[in-house]
Every structure is written in C-alpha cells, then in structure tokens.
Amino acid sequence: MMQVGITSTKSSGLAAPLAQARATTPSRAVGKLLAESAAQLGDFPDPPLISSRPVRYNIELNHQITAVQQADDFLARAENQIVELRHAIKSGPHAAIKKQAGELSTLLDARLVLSGHRVDRQLNVTLVGQPQTDFTLPAADTLLSSQQPETLMFAIADARHQLAAVRLPQDAGPHQSLSLLGQCLGRLGVRVSQSAEQPLNFSADEQFATRLCQHLTVRGEGGRFPGEQFTPVMLVAGHQLLDSVNNIISKPVKAAAMMDELHRALQHISEQRQQLSQNREQIRAQFQSMATFKQAGSAQKAAAQIGNKLANAANNFATLSQALSGQANARSAMVKNVLRVTN
Numbered sequence: 522m523m524q525v526g527i528t529s530t531k532s533s534g535l536a537a538p539l540a541q542a543r544a545t546t547p548s549r550a551v552g553k554l555l556a557e558s559a560a561q562l563g564d565f566p567d568p569p570l571i572s573s574r575p576v577r578y579n580i581e582l583n584h585q586i587t588a589v590q591q592a593d594d595f596l597a598r599a600e601n602q603i604v605e606l607r608h609a610i611k612s613g614p615h616a617a618i619k620k621q622a623g624e625l626s627t628l629l630d631a632r633l634v635l636s637g638h639r640v641d642r643q644l645n646v647t648l649v650g651q652p653q654t655d656f657t658l659p660a661a662d663t664l665l666s667s668q669q670p671e672t673l674m675f676a677i678a679d680a681r682h683q684l685a686a687v688r689l690p691q692d693a694g695p696h697q698s699l700s701l702l703g704q705c706l707g708r709l710g711v712r713v714s715q716s717a718e719q720p721l722n723f724s725a726d727e728q729f730a731t732r733l734c735q736h737l738t739v740r741g742e743g744g745r746f747p748g749e750q751f752t753p754v755m756l757v758a759g760h761q762l763l764d765s766v767n768n769i770i771s772k773p774v775k776a777a778a779m780m781d782e783l784h785r786a787l788q789h790i791s792e793q794r795q796q797l798s799q800n801r802e803q804i805r806a807q808f809q810s811m812a813t814f815k816q817a818g819s820a821q822k823a824a825a826q827i828g829n830k831l832a833n834a835a836n837n838f839a840t841l842s843q844a845l846s847g848q849a850n851a852r853s854a855m856v857k858n859v860l861r862v863t864n
Contacts, residue, residue, distance in 0.1 A: 585804055588648045591637035593797045595628075598635075599644070600790045602628055606769075607783050615773040622769040622776070629763040633727065641727060642761040644786065646793045648800065654730040656756040661721035664702075665695040669744040673702075676751055677709055679736045685709050689745075709737075723756060730758065762786050 602625040609621040632640055633652070641652035658664065670691040677683045687705035689698055699721070703713035711733065712724045725733050738751035746752055762782070769776045 582804070582807060585648070585800070588637060588639050589797055589800050589804065591635070592639040592646045592648070593794060595632065595636040595640055596644070596646070596790050596794050596797070599625070599628060600787060600794075603783055603787055603790075606766075607780065607787075610769075610776045610780060610783075618773040618776050619770055622766050622773070626763060626766045626770060629761075629766060632763075638728075642759065642763075644762065644789055644793065646797060651726040651728065653724045654727045655759040656723040656725075656730075656733075657759070658721050658723065658754065658756060660755075664745055665698050665721060667745050668692045671742045671744040673705070673746065674740045674751075675706060675709060675754075676738050676740075677732065677736045678738055678751065679732060683709050711737075734758065 602621070606618070606621040606625050609617045613621075628635070632642075638652060639647055641647055642654055645652075647653070668691065670689060670693075672686060672688045674684060674686040676685075685705045685708040687701050689701060693701070695715075699713060699715055702721075706713055706723070710725055710729055714722045714724070716722055723733075734756055737754045737756065739746050739754050740748060740751045742748045765779050765782050769779055
C-alpha cells in the first residue's frame with residue numbers, strides 16, 4: 522500500500538480543459554443587498570458598543586457575535602423572500618412569480634457574502650469552520666467494488682498543480698478502499714465519506730468547490746480508470762434551493778410543483794434560526810459572566826479593602842521611597858551590598 526502527495530506551483534497539461542463554470546461577478550442587485558444588510562443590523566448587542574468600546578469583549582466573542590448576527594440576518598431575509606414567493610405562486614400571475622423568484626435567486630446567489638460565509642448551500646448554519654459543499658461521483662460503484670489491484674493518481678491540474686497517489690491492494694473491500702481513498706484525497710483538501718443514499722460522497726470547503734469541479738482528474742492502470750492519460754473526475758454538486766428557484770424563473774408555469782420544497786425550506790430555516798437563538802442566549806450568558814462584581818456593594822467592599830492595605834503600607838512605602846532617593850547619592854556597589862546584607 523503506497524500513498525504519495527505532491528504539490529507543485531508549475532502549470533501542467535495533464536488534464537484536458539473542462540467546461541468553465543459560469544463566472545459569478547458582483548451585480549448591482551447584490552451590491553444593493555449588501556447595502557441593505559449593513560443598514561439592517563440588529564442590536565444584539567448594540568453595534569456601536571462593539572466599535573467604540575471594543576475592550577468590553579474579547580476577540581473570540583466578537584467573532585461569535587458577528588457570525589450569529591450575519592447568519593440570522595441572512596436567514597431572516599431568505600425566509601421572508603420564500604414566503605412572498607409562495608404567496609405569488611398561489612395567487613399571482615406568471616410575471617409576479619418570476620419577479621419574486623428573481624429576487625430570491627439574487628439573495629441566495631449572494632449567500633456567502635451576506636451571511637459572512639456562515640450559511641452553506643443547504644442553508645445550514647456553520648458558526649465554526651467553513652461551509653462545506655457535497656459532491657457525488659456517478660462511477661462510485663465501480664471505484665469501490667472492483668477488487669483489482671491498481672495505483673490511482675489524482676491531480677488538481679491548475680496553476681498550483683497538486684498530486685496525490687494511492688495503491689489499492691488486491692481483494693480490497695469497499696471499506697478498505699474508502700479509507701485509502703479518504704487518506705489520499707485528504708491531501709488535496711477533499712473529504713470522503715459513505716452514506717445509505719450514496720456509496721461515495723465527497724465534500725470540500727465551498728470556496729474550494731469550483732476549483733475542484735473544474736480541475737480534479739485521475740489516472741489509473743486500466744482497471745478503474747484509464748492509464749493512458751488523466752481523466753476528469755465528473756463530480757456532481759448536491760442539490761440546493763437556488764437550483765429550484767432558477768427553474769421557477771425559467772418555467773414559472775411549473776412553479777406549483779415546487780411548493781413542497783419551499784415549505785421544507787421554510788421549516789429548515791426555522792430550525793436553524795432556533796439554534797441561532799440558543800447561541801444568542803449563550804453569548805448573553807457570557808456577557809453576564811464577564812461582570813467583575815456580581816453582588817451589590819461588592820465594589821465598595823473591594824475599594825475599602827484596598828484602601829486599608831495602602832494605609833497600612835504607608836510607612837513601608839515612605840522608607841522604600843527614601844532608600845530609592847538615597848541611591849542617587851551612593852555608588853551602585855554600595856547599594857548592592859546594603860541590599861544583599863538586608864536580604
């Protein structure tokens with residue numbers, strides 16, 4: 522069993538160019554959403570207190586506050602847009618349906634920016650780490666079920682050019698092959714798992730997803746994959762609400778068939794916002810725990826105790842002050858000897 526991981530900065534022509542994904546550039550609509558989002562920040566806690574008195578909070582707590590605020594703000598806006606789209610589908614003409622679907626599509630398309638990279642494609646809140654994108658591989662059955670020994674070399678053939686190789690031994694079972702593939706692809710930033718619905722699932726940070734889809738290739742030894750050249754790995758990204766909304770825009774006449782999915786999306790958003798509400802309570806508890814004096818009169822008692830100690834130490838302080846003042850008229854060696862004898 523052998524595994525190798527290589528990263529190079531040189532470009533390579535190992536893989537044939539794949540169809541470029543649609544470039545996503547900020548539009549005026551997205552810019553308008555960003556401006557509205559900045560203007561609609563809530564008072565949890567009061568934002569001016571964070572900016573004008575940052576010493577009240579530590580850095581980690583500031584990050585938690587920002588993450589909760591941005592994620593909840595985006596989900597609240599998505600929830601309202603979905604409700605309006607459902608109302609348009611029930612009562613409005615096709616033009617109204619397309620208009621509402623277009624507004625929701627613009628909002629979902631700006632999801633990462635508006636949520637501060639805290640909400641993933643399936644509208645799950647991710648307060649720690651980066652949002653993940655799930656992929657499936659149509660040829661997963663062949664990849665895991667084959668018992669032929671073979672060396673597979675995976676490559677992300679772009680400007681950075683990363684390579685990772687793994688040797689699948691003879692008679693390797695699906696679980697062993699899955700484990701070896703996971704270790705190999707992990708070097709490329711790809712996580713591998715298995716579920717009841719799919720024999721092989723891939724996941725990666727969403728910001729890395731486009732690069733993965735466009736440039737991931739593999740070369741085998743003629744068993745699972747051809748050995749003559751690198752072959753593109755045709756990963757399929759998991760379904761997201763944005764896909765259905767775009768279908769409504771292109772075919773508003775079939776919008777009624779999407780009502781169940783929109784209802785499930787509303788339920789899911791409600792669950793995520795409930796979780797965020799619990800996070801808010803935890804943060805409020807952290808604020809309360811940061812209070813220095815929790816009981817009435819504690820500050821006065823502490824001040825009185827400090828005053829008494831300073832009063833008792835007044836004589837010692839005067840003696841020390843005189844000794845330090847006298848050092849200016851004495852040689853340093855003499856002062857050292859006096860202090861050594863005194864100690």
